[in-house]
Structure formats: structure tokens, C-alpha cells
Amino acid sequence: SLSLAAPAFAQGQLPKLVTKNGRHALLVDGKPxxxxxxxxxxxxxxxxxxxxxxxxxxxxxxxxxxxxxxxxxxxxxxxxxxxxxxxxxxxxxxxxxxxxxxxxxxxxxxxxxxxxxxxxxxxxxxxxxxxxxxxxxxxxxxxxxxxxxxxxxxxxxxxxxxxxxxxxxxxxxxxxxxxxxxxxxxxxxxxxxxxxxxxxxxxxxxxxxxxxxxxxxxxxxxxxxxxxxxxxxxxxxxxxxxxxxxxxxxxxxxxxxxxxxxxxxxxxxxxxxxxxxxxxxxxxxxxxxxxxxxxxxxxxxxxxxxxxxxxxxxxxxxxxxxxxxxxxxxxxxxxxxxxxxxxxxxxxxxxxxxxxxxxxxxxxxxxxxxxxxxxxxxxxxxxxAREWAKLSFEGKVWGVGEQEGGKPETLDLGGRWNVRITYGEWQFGSIEAPWMAKAEKQPDREIPDAGALIAQLGPDEFLITGYRARLTFGSAKGEQFMVSRVEEGHFNEAGQWVFDRVWNGDQVDYGLNLTTLPQILKVKLATY
Ligand code: N0T
Structure with missing residues (x-):
């Protein structure tokens, strides 16, 4: 499993571009x-x-x-x-x-x-x-x-x-x-x-x-x-x-x-x-x-x-x-x-x-x-930034910017799970649902500006963040599953994860809506 804790900085170390298993990192002060x-x-x-x-x-x-x-x-x-x-x-x-x-x-x-x-x-x-x-x-x-x-x-x-x-x-x-x-x-x-x-x-x-x-x-x-x-x-x-x-x-x-x-x-x-x-x-x-x-x-x-x-x-x-x-x-x-x-x-x-x-x-x-x-x-x-660079160097990461027209897309997260990314959604309901037909359109959507990032933390655990995007997880094999825990938190100066709250109810019923606020979530998935 990946540790997000950052070791102490080594001052004066020469910046270096390193490659391991086909992945790369720019080391500054000895760390990605x-x-x-x-x-x-x-x-x-x-x-x-x-x-x-x-x-x-x-x-x-x-x-x-x-x-x-x-x-x-x-x-x-x-x-x-x-x-x-x-x-x-x-x-x-x-x-x-x-x-x-x-x-x-x-x-x-x-x-x-x-x-x-x-x-x-x-x-x-x-x-x-x-x-x-x-x-x-x-x-x-x-x-x-x-x-x-x-x-x-x-x-x-x-x-x-x-x-x-x-x-x-x-x-x-x-x-x-x-x-x-x-x-x-x-x-x-x-x-x-x-x-x-x-x-x-x-x-x-x-x-x-x-x-x-x-x-x-x-x-x-x-x-x-x-x-x-x-x-x-x-x-x-x-x-x-x-x-x-x-x-x-x-x-x-x-x-x-x-x-x-x-x-x-x-x-x-x-x-x-x-x-x-x-x-x-x-x-x-x-x-x-x-x-x-x-x-x-x-x-x-x-x-x-x-x-x-x-x-x-x-x-x-x-x-x-x-x-x-x-x-x-x-x-x-x-x-x-x-x-x-x-x-x-x-x-x-x-x-x-x-x-x-x-x-x-x-x-x-x-x-x-x-x-x-x-x-x-x-x-x-x-x-x-430091934690992302480390995850990117050592693990599996995904990320997409919004395509023209807010076209939704589904990313395969390595076999068991996938995630559908949609744009222009309100936090409640879905613009694709007939009963939402009368809802207004999200403003300022002419120039695509949204995006999402996902990093795998464990077999059924992901770190996600992004801007104006909804992320809806899915089972690639059609298994019965649930989003068992969504933790909102942030990284402190030492690179340690700090728990802020659990998202539940409205916050998870219609996918995970990343807004213009700086939100970082740890998502656990489970089958039942
Ligand atoms: C860039 C910049 C600066 C599709 C242009 C781009 C910079 C240089 N050159 O502002 O001069 O120093 O690296 C060239 C783009 C070619 C045209 C592409 C059209």
C-alpha cells in the first residue's frame, strides 16, 4: 500500500529526473x-x-x-x-x-x-x-x-x-x-x-x-x-x-x-x-x-x-x-x-x-x-502537489480535462472498477433524467474548464479531486457494489492526510460532485 506521508526534506540535493518501471519523477530536494x-x-x-x-x-x-x-x-x-x-x-x-x-x-x-x-x-x-x-x-x-x-x-x-x-x-x-x-x-x-x-x-x-x-x-x-x-x-x-x-x-x-x-x-x-x-x-x-x-x-x-x-x-x-x-x-x-x-x-x-x-x-x-x-x-x-507526484511515480493515476461540449467519458480503473465523468451537472439529480428537463443549464459552460484526477490507493480505494466534474464509480464486471465510504480531507504541510468529514446522503446519491471548491476525497468501494 502507498504511504502518503512525506519524509523530511534533504536540502541541497541536486534536482534529478528519474525513471522506474517506465514511470518518471522530477526529484527536487530528493522527492518527487x-x-x-x-x-x-x-x-x-x-x-x-x-x-x-x-x-x-x-x-x-x-x-x-x-x-x-x-x-x-x-x-x-x-x-x-x-x-x-x-x-x-x-x-x-x-x-x-x-x-x-x-x-x-x-x-x-x-x-x-x-x-x-x-x-x-x-x-x-x-x-x-x-x-x-x-x-x-x-x-x-x-x-x-x-x-x-x-x-x-x-x-x-x-x-x-x-x-x-x-x-x-x-x-x-x-x-x-x-x-x-x-x-x-x-x-x-x-x-x-x-x-x-x-x-x-x-x-x-x-x-x-x-x-x-x-x-x-x-x-x-x-x-x-x-x-x-x-x-x-x-x-x-x-x-x-x-x-x-x-x-x-x-x-x-x-x-x-x-x-x-x-x-x-x-x-x-x-x-x-x-x-x-x-x-x-x-x-x-x-x-x-x-x-x-x-x-x-x-x-x-x-x-x-x-x-x-x-x-x-x-x-x-x-x-x-x-x-x-x-x-x-x-x-x-x-x-x-x-x-x-x-x-x-x-x-x-x-x-x-x-x-x-x-x-x-x-x-x-x-x-x-x-x-x-x-x-x-x-x-x-x-x-x-508532492503527494500527487509521488502517487504518479509509484502507482496508478488517471486524469482527464473536459472535452469539447462536455462530452462524458468512462475510465477503466485497472480492471475491477471504472468511473464515469460527466460535466454540467447540478449537485442534485442528473441533467440526463427526464424529471430534470426543466432545470436550468449550469452557467459558464461555453469554454470547457473542468477536469478530474484519480489515483489508486488500494485495490478498492481511490483518491479523487477535480474541478466542476461529477464522478460516478461503477463495477466493470457488473457486480453489486456500493460506495462504502467517502472521506473529505486535505493534506497538511507534512504531506499527511487530515480527515475533515464523511460525505453521505445528498453528497453521494448522485455521484461525487466536485465543484469550484478545492475538494479532495478518499473513496472506498465494496461489493455486497
Ligand atoms: C513559442 C512562443 C514563444 C498551431 C510563441 C510557439 C516561445 C516559443 N513559439 O509565443 O515565442 O518562446 O517557444 C510557436 C507556435 C507555432 C505555431 C503553431 C500554430
């Missing part, structure tokens, strides 16, 4: 941690902007801030480093009791080198850009040149060395080298240097990893050769940087992906080719063993697409982590799907008061209401 995160806007990485960031982190009850550190700001002049922003960021994160994920914006920040220092991005000779298949030079640095890799690596190593000294308590829990790597309007680099490598053999590590026969890229991968070659090339480049950084301070490192269509093949010319999209995850796994996770940035609102993406990235060999998701209300309920897929963290993008919003990807405006769309879920989850 659930990241309830938020990512700051792209130009929030300056001392002047931080006061506009922390109030949003607070308002959302986030426990982690993801924020850029730009190559141009730490090495404006080659070889001269300035970590004053990093130091201020660390100090303020500690004061705000918030963990950090550092986003290393360097060679690639979405295809381009805008965040590279001028001495890099204006020196095309020393740091060449790529040439696409049409012979056009694009504003994206090529991964095939040593000078570029060495320069980026040197700066990243300096950053990690600095963190090692300046952050002994590990306020920084993860690092993201680069951002949404890959190239737009180019499948790969076709420059003579690149072409020469492309015409050579596929490296034996990759041939072996994918169970292929040796040969040239074209011979081994056919129509996928250009993209696979580029994914491998960028993967090796990022891996070398991550590996060198980890030699200074081995924090967990992940690479985020700008996604392609999750269901269909899409022309790589139209997305960030070479990044870890679902079709090249195995190439990336082989290319970048120093990268702990490949992580999807989700800017698709449809639950079908989101769920497919979570399946693609949550694998026994890849911890599911969503470092970016759109910032408006429609995305908020996906926290439940991410946790249902045993995700280790979740972070909407661009929620701060620096004055930018990325509609139509995310919200039109970023204000207190926008933050609260996520805040309601974070406030529900934060008191039990």
Missing part, C-alpha cells in the same frame, strides 16, 4: 515534485521586468517560473561574462519561494539567432547561416560549423559554472538549452559543408538505435532523409552543449518542440524542421542522451490533438513535461490530461504583466482573470 509552472514572456529577462513577473506567479499560485537567460546578455562581448541578471533572478526567486527553469536562448530561439550576441549573429563568415533547398540563405545558424557550437557551448558552460557557485540550494531545477530548435522554410542546411556530411554514411549509433542497415542518409531514410539528417545534426549539437554544461552542474535538461500535426504527415518546410517533433523522437533519443526529456509546446486547443500529443511524448523512455501551453482559458483544463498521462510539469506561456500577449496562440489580454483561469487549478493542486 510536481511543477505547477508559468513561463514569462520572451523579453521578460531583464531586471526592469522582474517586478512585473512575480505578481503573476503569486496570483496563479505557481511553484516554478520558466524564464529566459539570453546569450547576448551574459556575453555581450566575446569572453566577457556578466551574470548580474542571473544573480538578481536567483535572489528574487528565493524571496518569492519559487523554483526556476532557465531557458537558454542562444544559437536557436525558434529558428533564428536573435538572442545570440551581435558578435555572433552579425558574423556570417565565422558563424554561417543555413542555405535551404532553394538556395536561399535563411536567418538560422547552421548546426554544421564547429565555431558556432564551440562559442555557444563556452557561454553555456560559463552559465552552468556560475549557477553551481551561485545556487547551492538549487533554486534552478531544470534547464532548457535553446528554444524550439529547428528551421522554418528549410528542411535542412544544403550548404556545401552540410551536403558533404549528408552524402556520407548515417552514423553507426543512429543506424543501430533505429535497427537499420548502414548506408547513406538517402539510402537509409528515403523521403525522410533530409529531416532525419537535420534532426540528428541539431540533436548532436544540442547534446554536446548540454553534456558540457552538465559536467559543471548536472541539472535535468530538456529540449522543447514546436509541434507538427499530431495525426498527419506535414511537410517539414512548414514547421520547425529538425526539432524533436513526434516523427523524429527516436532520432533525437539516439542523438541526445544528455537530454533528459523531449517536451511538447502545445498551441492546439482541440482536446483530440492535445491528448494525441501527450500520448506521443509521454513514453517509458521519455518523461512527459509540458513547458509551454497556450495562455487562455481553453488550455487550462489540460493540466488534468497532463497529470493523467503522468506528466511531471505544466506551464502556460506568457502569463506576466510585461504587456505582451500572443493571441491567437494564447489569450487576447493578460489580466487577473486570465491568470485565475489557471490559478483555480493550481490552488487546488498545490497543497497536494
Amino acid at each position: 515534485f510536481l511543477m505547477l509552472g508559468v513561463q514569462a514572456n520572451n523579453a521578460a529577462n531583464y531586471p526592469s521586468q522582474l517586478p512585473k513577473v512575480w505578481p503573476a506567479v503569486k496570483a496563479m499560485s505557481a511553484n516554478t517560473l520558466e524564464i529566459p537567460v539570453a546569450w547576448e546578455q551574459i556575453e555581450p562581448v566575446e569572453g566577457k561574462f556578466d551574470f548580474s541578471y542571473v544573480d538578481l533572478l536567483l535572489k528574487q526567486a528565493r524571496e518569492n519561494d519559487t523554483k526556476l527553469v532557465i531557458l537558454w536562448f542562444a544559437t536557436w530561439k525558434n529558428n533564428g539567432p536573435q538572442y545570440a550576441p551581435e558578435w555572433v549573429k552579425l558574423d556570417n563568415k565565422r558563424f554561417p547561416r543555413l542555405i535551404n533547398g532553394k538556395g536561399e540563405m535563411k536567418n538560422s545558424l547552421s548546426p554544421h560549423f564547429r565555431a558556432t557550437l564551440e562559442a555557444d557551448k563556452k557561454a553555456f558552460v560559463a552559465l552552468m559554472r556560475h549557477l553551481k557557485a551561485a545556487d547551492p540550494d538549487h533554486t534552478v531545477i531544470m534547464v532548457q538549452p535553446e528554444n524550439e530548435v529547428g528551421a522554418y522554410s528549410a528542411i535542412r542546411d544544403f550548404s556545401p559543408t552540410a551536403q558533404k556530411i549528408f552524402d556520407g554514411p548515417v552514423p553507426s549509433e543512429l543506424v543501430k538505435a533505429l535497427g537499420k542497415k548502414p548506408g547513406t542518409w538517402k539510402a537509409v531514410f528515403g523521403k525522410d532523409a533530409d529531416e532525419f539528417f537535420y534532426a540528428w545534426s541539431i540533436g548532436r549539437y544540442v547534446n554536446e552543449i548540454a553534456e558540457a554544461g552538465k559536467r559543471e552542474l548536472p541539472l535535468p535538461m530538456y529540449v522543447n518542440a514546436a509541434l507538427r500535426d499530431p495525426f498527419h504527415d506535414q511537410d517539414p518546410f512548414t514547421y520547425s524542421s529538425g526539432g524533436p517533433t513526434w516523427n523524429v523522437l527516436d532520432v533525437w533519443k539516439a542523438a541526445a542522451p544528455s537530454i533528459d526529456a523531449l517536451a511538447p509546446d502545445i498551441y492546439m486547443r482541440e482536446s483530440e490533438k492535445v491528448r494525441k500529443t501527450l500520448e506521443q511524448y509521454g513514453r517509458p523512455d521519455n518523461a512527459l513535461f509540458v513547458p509551454e501551453i497556450g495562455s487562455d482559458k481553453a488550455y487550462a483544463r489540460y493540466i488534468y490530461d497532463v497529470l493523467g498521462h503522468q506528466g511531471i510539469g505544466f506551464a502556460p506561456f506568457g502569463l506576466d504583466y510585461t504587456g505582451y500577449s500572443n493571441y491567437p496562440l494564447g489569450a487576447k489580454t493578460v489580466d487577473a482573470k486570465t491568470l485565475e483561469n489557471f490559478g483555480v487549478h493550481y490552488r487546488l493542486l498545490s497543497p497536494m
Whole structure:
């Protein structure tokens, strides 16, 4: 049986991403941690902007801030480093009791080198850009040149060395080298240097990893050769940087992906080719063993697409982590799907008061209401975040966000039991019952915002929580059964379960109605 009691924290332990029996946990202070995160806007990485960031982190009850550190700001002049922003960021994160994920914006920040220092991005000779298949030079640095890799690596190593000294308590829990790597309007680099490598053999590590026969890229991968070659090339480049950084301070490192269509093949010319999209995850796994996770940035609102993406990235060999998701209300309920897929963290993008919003990807405006769309879920989850992370790592968990139209669904809870999840119900009766036909509809149901989480505590015992959802347990084999005890409670600071009351009567007669209140229930089922 699972113990929910948390052992004492071990301070100063290095954060670590661990895998056991195909399940994953991000260990912070030695114990599984659930990241309830938020990512700051792209130009929030300056001392002047931080006061506009922390109030949003607070308002959302986030426990982690993801924020850029730009190559141009730490090495404006080659070889001269300035970590004053990093130091201020660390100090303020500690004061705000918030963990950090550092986003290393360097060679690639979405295809381009805008965040590279001028001495890099204006020196095309020393740091060449790529040439696409049409012979056009694009504003994206090529991964095939040593000078570029060495320069980026040197700066990243300096950053990690600095963190090692300046952050002994590990306020920084993860690092993201680069951002949404890959190239737009180019499948790969076709420059003579690149072409020469492309015409050579596929490296034996990759041939072996994918169970292929040796040969040239074209011979081994056919129509996928250009993209696979580029994914491998960028993967090796990022891996070398991550590996060198980890030699200074081995924090967990992940690479985020700008996604392609999750269901269909899409022309790589139209997305960030070479990044870890679902079709090249195995190439990336082989290319970048120093990268702990490949992580999807989700800017698709449809639950079908989101769920497919979570399946693609949550694998026994890849911890599911969503470092970016759109910032408006429609995305908020996906926290439940991410946790249902045993995700280790979740972070909407661009929620701060620096004055930018990325509609139509995310919200039109970023204000207190926008933050609260996520805040309601974070406030529900934060008191039990450690316990959830532990249950997710060691046991069986399920979770779903409301689908479009409040479509009900039934989850199989491992054989004996199932649970039907319905939305838009009043607490009494059922909207599906004819005698309820005259009852009003629940208000504010146009944008799906509900979700439910279930964790198995024992053969016939479950922990449940959620938001605006009704959970009705059932016997998978049609046995006569009853909900024998429903205990409402909460977790205290030490992670121990505190009993508050037993739900009975109206509270259980029409399923278990999770409302907008932060409710956590332990449910026991029995046959008779
Ligand atoms: C994201 C963000 C930021 C379906 C956009 C998303 C962030 C970067 N890029 O605000 O720039 O740094 O990682 C790209 C989405 C592609 C379009 C998807 C259409």
C-alpha cells in the first residue's frame, strides 16, 4: 500500500529526473515534485521586468517560473561574462519561494539567432547561416560549423559554472538549452559543408538505435532523409552543449518542440524542421542522451490533438513535461490530461504583466482573470502537489480535462472498477433524467474548464479531486457494489492526510460532485 506521508526534506540535493518501471519523477530536494509552472514572456529577462513577473506567479499560485537567460546578455562581448541578471533572478526567486527553469536562448530561439550576441549573429563568415533547398540563405545558424557550437557551448558552460557557485540550494531545477530548435522554410542546411556530411554514411549509433542497415542518409531514410539528417545534426549539437554544461552542474535538461500535426504527415518546410517533433523522437533519443526529456509546446486547443500529443511524448523512455501551453482559458483544463498521462510539469506561456500577449496562440489580454483561469487549478493542486507526484511515480493515476461540449467519458480503473465523468451537472439529480428537463443549464459552460484526477490507493480505494466534474464509480464486471465510504480531507504541510468529514446522503446519491471548491476525497468501494 502507498504511504502518503512525506519524509523530511534533504536540502541541497541536486534536482534529478528519474525513471522506474517506465514511470518518471522530477526529484527536487530528493522527492518527487510536481511543477505547477508559468513561463514569462520572451523579453521578460531583464531586471526592469522582474517586478512585473512575480505578481503573476503569486496570483496563479505557481511553484516554478520558466524564464529566459539570453546569450547576448551574459556575453555581450566575446569572453566577457556578466551574470548580474542571473544573480538578481536567483535572489528574487528565493524571496518569492519559487523554483526556476532557465531557458537558454542562444544559437536557436525558434529558428533564428536573435538572442545570440551581435558578435555572433552579425558574423556570417565565422558563424554561417543555413542555405535551404532553394538556395536561399535563411536567418538560422547552421548546426554544421564547429565555431558556432564551440562559442555557444563556452557561454553555456560559463552559465552552468556560475549557477553551481551561485545556487547551492538549487533554486534552478531544470534547464532548457535553446528554444524550439529547428528551421522554418528549410528542411535542412544544403550548404556545401552540410551536403558533404549528408552524402556520407548515417552514423553507426543512429543506424543501430533505429535497427537499420548502414548506408547513406538517402539510402537509409528515403523521403525522410533530409529531416532525419537535420534532426540528428541539431540533436548532436544540442547534446554536446548540454553534456558540457552538465559536467559543471548536472541539472535535468530538456529540449522543447514546436509541434507538427499530431495525426498527419506535414511537410517539414512548414514547421520547425529538425526539432524533436513526434516523427523524429527516436532520432533525437539516439542523438541526445544528455537530454533528459523531449517536451511538447502545445498551441492546439482541440482536446483530440492535445491528448494525441501527450500520448506521443509521454513514453517509458521519455518523461512527459509540458513547458509551454497556450495562455487562455481553453488550455487550462489540460493540466488534468497532463497529470493523467503522468506528466511531471505544466506551464502556460506568457502569463506576466510585461504587456505582451500572443493571441491567437494564447489569450487576447493578460489580466487577473486570465491568470485565475489557471490559478483555480493550481490552488487546488498545490497543497497536494508532492503527494500527487509521488502517487504518479509509484502507482496508478488517471486524469482527464473536459472535452469539447462536455462530452462524458468512462475510465477503466485497472480492471475491477471504472468511473464515469460527466460535466454540467447540478449537485442534485442528473441533467440526463427526464424529471430534470426543466432545470436550468449550469452557467459558464461555453469554454470547457473542468477536469478530474484519480489515483489508486488500494485495490478498492481511490483518491479523487477535480474541478466542476461529477464522478460516478461503477463495477466493470457488473457486480453489486456500493460506495462504502467517502472521506473529505486535505493534506497538511507534512504531506499527511487530515480527515475533515464523511460525505453521505445528498453528497453521494448522485455521484461525487466536485465543484469550484478545492475538494479532495478518499473513496472506498465494496461489493455486497
Ligand atoms: C513559442 C512562443 C514563444 C498551431 C510563441 C510557439 C516561445 C516559443 N513559439 O509565443 O515565442 O518562446 O517557444 C510557436 C507556435 C507555432 C505555431 C503553431 C500554430
